Amino acid sequence: MMKKYDVIFIGSGHSCWHGALILRTLGKSVALIERDLTGGTCTNYGCDAKILLDSPFELKEALDRYRNIGVTGESKLDWKTLMQYKKQYIGAMPSALEGLFSQFGFDLIKGQACFEDKNTVRVNDETYTAKYFVIGTGQTYVPLDIPGKEYMHDSRHFLDLDEIPDHVTFIGAGIISMEFASLCLALGRKVDIVTITNAALEQYPQEYVQKIVDKMKAQGANFVFGAHVGSIEKTGESYILKTQEGTEITTDYVLVAVGRKANTDNMGLEKLGIRYSARGIEVDDHMRTSVKHIYASGDVVDKKIPKLTPTAEFESNYIAMDIINPLSGKIKYPAVPNLVFTLPRIAQAGVTAAQAQSAPEVYRIEKSPIGQTMTWLNKNQPDEHITFIFNKKYNTLDGAAVLSDQAGEYIDLLTIIINRKLGVKELSQMIFSFPTQTYGVMAMLLPLFLKK
16 A cells, blocks of 8 residues: 655655654654665764764874873874774664654655655655655765776775774865874874865865865875876785876775765656756755755755755755745755864855955955964964954954864854854853853954954
């Protein structure tokens, strides 16, 4: 017997279950279809695993800054034991979420979903119908199409390694490569980063990125910029990576982090006329596909907004409310904070420094070397730095960028100020706890509103 629902979500990650919870709370019948691990990429082999593994490295960095000024002895990192903890904790997440979904009243259907028609999907020879569908299947790793591509690994594989190889080579100098390379270097491993770009983390302030690159080089990292990987060969227990420009690197492990494509295969989207490409599914300003009762959410969407877990959750919640009230307004994204988990962190939100520099008639840039002025408060981080971007006409904070181990906490506070258009009048009427680093940020920020 065909089962009917009000809404079926294809996927069970953040781009789906948050909206599903809203709809279920409002009395709608809901099902989630998942072909992989319940909870999706972020929960199982993305953000959650990364931050669990990364946190001890952050703590070690903090302790090392106090070497000989109160901290003695050497703190050591044990990846193998840490990985065992990660597998135990993160490995339990799918079953934990399945229990949670059951409490919420979701039906969880395991298998590959394929549309039979615009109102019906087939999973494991069973069919299900719904008034609305939400596609939240995310993205997947794509190996470079070169000889030896079978020797490449992706982030999912790296985040499950029991031991980190002695020599790791990264293809690409984006977020994944720079974050994982930071961990490898902290463990004393040899690292190469090979990229076709002329700089690392091109979307972030290069003055901050350069500090990270310089630190990584001092730790032994080798950067090969402007290089096109041509092949990978296996030789004994090692691999030889060759670039088209003639560079050869003998390594123990190759991780590729330069390309991902939307998970749209084998879903029958073509027969419905839903438009999509490797970049993702095309949606309108209500997150609807070309078939208006079929939505898309999260990383599977072709969009310019950052493909991050918080934006996927934001879209999922929006879609739920749009289904409840189809006459609601268009989706409007606030400033989105985004954070790179290098050591130290880099974060930014709102108008970027590059955008502000290209429009000096609109924006005023103020640089605050907070690490030099508040070392006593900022956990001994002399390189800690904040860039504030003000709108000249309205005297509002329109953007910010941060280099700090606490960049995440700073950027969240600054994003609230950016989104709420809080000015010196509102902020001067607030009291922050002291002595804290956020207090220090506010002490630096308030006088800058008055500067002309």
